Amino acid sequence: MPTSRPDPSPEDRRRRATAGEGRAKKQAEKTSDLEIEFAAVKPAEADEVETDAYELTEGDFVEEGDLEAELIEDSDIDDVEDVEAKPSKPEPPQLPPRQLVLIGAGHTHLQILKWWQWHSFYRTELTIVTAFDQAAYSGMLPSTLAGLYQPDDMLIDMPKLCQQCGVRLIVDRANRLDPENRVIEFAHQPALSFDVASINIGSVPAAEPLWQSHRILISVKPLSTFLQRFDVRFRELVEQWKMAPGPEMLQIVVVGAGAAGVELALCLEQHKHELELPADVRIVDGNPVVLQDYSPKTIRRIEKLLKLRGIDLSLGSPVVDCDDEGVGTLVLESGERIRADLVIWAAGASPPMALRGFDLPKTDRGFLATRPTLQTTADVPIFVTGDAADIESHPIPKAGVYAVRQAPVLWRNLQNCLEDRPLVRFKPQSDFLRILSCGDGTAVLEFKGFTSHSSWAWALKKWIDLGWVRKFQVR
Numbered sequence: 044m045p046t047s048r049p050d051p052s053p054e055d056r057r058r059r060a061t062a063g064e065g066r067a068k069k070q071a072e073k074t075s076d077l078e079i080e081f082a083a084v085k086p087a088e089a090d091e092v093e094t095d096a097y098e099l100t101e102g103d104f105v106e107e108g109d110l111e112a113e114l115i116e117d118s119d120i121d122d123v124e125d126v127e128a129k130p131s132k133p134e135p136p137q138l139p140p141r142q143l144v145l146i147g148a149g150h151t152h153l154q155i156l157k158w159w160q161w162h163s164f165y166r167t168e169l170t171i172v173t174a175f176d177q178a179a180y181s182g183m184l185p186s187t188l189a190g191l192y193q194p195d196d197m198l199i200d201m202p203k204l205c206q207q208c209g210v211r212l213i214v215d216r217a218n219r220l221d222p223e224n225r226v227i228e229f230a231h232q233p234a235l236s237f238d239v240a241s242i243n244i245g246s247v248p249a250a251e252p253l254w255q256s257h258r259i260l261i262s263v264k265p266l267s268t269f270l271q272r273f274d275v276r277f278r279e280l281v282e283q284w285k286m287a288p289g290p291e292m293l294q295i296v297v298v299g300a301g302a303a304g305v306e307l308a309l310c311l312e313q314h315k316h317e318l319e320l321p322a323d324v325r326i327v328d329g330n331p332v333v334l335q336d337y338s339p340k341t342i343r344r345i346e347k348l349l350k351l352r353g354i355d356l357s358l359g360s361p362v363v364d365c366d367d368e369g370v371g372t373l374v375l376e377s378g379e380r381i382r383a384d385l386v387i388w389a390a391g392a393s394p395p396m397a398l399r400g401f402d403l404p405k406t407d408r409g410f411l412a413t414r415p416t417l418q419t420t421a422d423v424p425i426f427v428t429g430d431a432a433d434i435e436s437h438p439i440p441k442a443g444v445y446a447v448r449q450a451p452v453l454w455r456n457l458q459n460c461l462e463d464r465p466l467v468r469f470k471p472q473s474d475f476l477r478i479l480s481c482g483d484g485t486a487v488l489e490f491k492g493f494t495s496h497s498s499w500a501w502a503l504k505k506w507i508d509l510g511w512v513r514k515f516q517v518r
């Protein structure tokens with residue numbers, strides 16, 4: 044891991060910018076390893092360059108360690124000093140720095156910050172805007188609920204990370220984006236102008252008006268505040284039960300039978316087990332099956348496990364209403380009513396409200412319409428990654444793994460856009476490794492038709508998740 048270093052001085056920045064040419068050459072060599080092809084096209088056709096880079100595993104692409112190694116290679120720096128030693132060359136006139144703004148501390152942008160630490164762009168200042176001063180890693184959330192991690196293990200301290208990477212941080216919610224005038228407006232802070240921007244603000248669970256308006260419904264998003272919100276409601280329930288323990292079991296419901304919902308239900312069941320709490324855990328979903336896009340073998344394995352752990356399923360009818368006056372109740376479309384003391388809302392992925400204020404083209408689903416180069420379909424220098432993007436002609440699942448894999452393409456395209464060079468395309472892989480934590484030190488793994496429920500699958504998940512999040516944690 045790189046150690047903490049102070050913000051680069053203007054002199055350092057200038058040197059690094061000059062040294063950029065040497066690095067760019069090496070970077071291009073590295074790029075060809077990744078099979079990203081640059082074609083000699085005119086800037087107007089910039090979005091049409093094909094890349095095949097992402098038929099790789101997560102660990103295969105450029106790591107910040109590699110970039111660091113490149114940066115400190117003496118040859119680049121020596122070249123710069125040799126040039127500077129010649130007294131006759133006049134300094135070029137100083138141009139103002141270009142403003143690059145990242146909106147949202149999603150998976151893709153976190154990686155951009157780390158690369159910036161070692162490879163900042165020539166004559167460019169980087170700002171990141173994020174709604175919270177801590178970013179949370181969703182992959183570790185269910186296991187944290189089960190007590191397998193401490194809350195801090197899944198959190199990233201944004202002020203520390205930005206300080207380490209030499210990036211300006213604005214902690215506020217971006218509410219409006221005016222692409223024509225290149226201005227971002229916030230909930231509280233003054234507006235900010237940009238030359239190039241990128242949006243990575245994720246998604247929220249479906250039926251936002253419903254989960255926003257009921258006390259017993261706890262949405263998994265925003266992730267950064269989930270643990271606090273969950274804790275308040277959970278403690279309230281435990282206290283109530285301790286004061287007047289009755290024969291009735293507490294009813295904990297997870298809405299959503301996708302990967303997140305199933306993982307949360309298994310981990311919550313483990314949690315109540317450890318607290319010796321008399322609670323039932325149930326999953327509710329409008330879909331008729333759990334884990335709809337998983338293989339039949341994995342689905343059978345999970346169904347068996349849920350049964351074994353006493354987690355009930357209410358499938359085939361979506362929740363349409365909630366009554367939290369007195370005894371909490373969920374109302375299903377079928378008319379069935381389900382008692383619920385605590386509801387975790389983890390159903391589907393919808394566009395965040397903020398996107399309504401971003402004056403950019405949207406798809407039917409309300410996400411930002413995005414080209415394969417990760418640029419918005421509007422002709423403006425704005426990029427979109429992760430869940431917030433709907434890539435035209437390449438629909439991909441809303442999963443963190445894709446947001447991570449978009450980072451090298453975004454990194455290159457931000458630079459190319461600033462330098463008026465052709466953009467490269469993101470070509471998503473067709474399948475990815477999926478591992479669901481069961482909360483008890485085992486996990487269910489699915490990859491290319493292979494399924495395993497084992498403790499080694501959990502060990503692998505833990506290794507991948509900790510390896511990823513620790514890159515961004517500055518202690």
Ligand SMILES: Cc1cc2nc3c(=O)[nH]c(=O)nc-3n(C[C@H](O)[C@H](O)[C@H](O)COP(=O)(O)OP(=O)(O)OC[C@H]3O[C@@H](n4cnc5c(N)ncnc54)[C@H](O)[C@@H]3O)c2cc1C
Nearest residue numbers: 147148149150174181217244245397429430442443444446
């Ligand atoms: C419980 C759970 C477990 C999951 N496990 C996995 C898994 O194991 N593997 C996997 O691939 N996927 C998993 N997912 C899905 C994954 O979380 C999402 O696909 C992923 O988070 C999307 O990443 P992103 O980079 O688009 O944005 P996010 O990681 O969601 O980040 C968005 C960021 O933008 C900030 N933000 C939001 N709005 C604004 C605004 N208006 N202004 C400024 N900042 C803003 C947020 O605070 C946040 O920091 C899981 C989801 C959940 C809920």
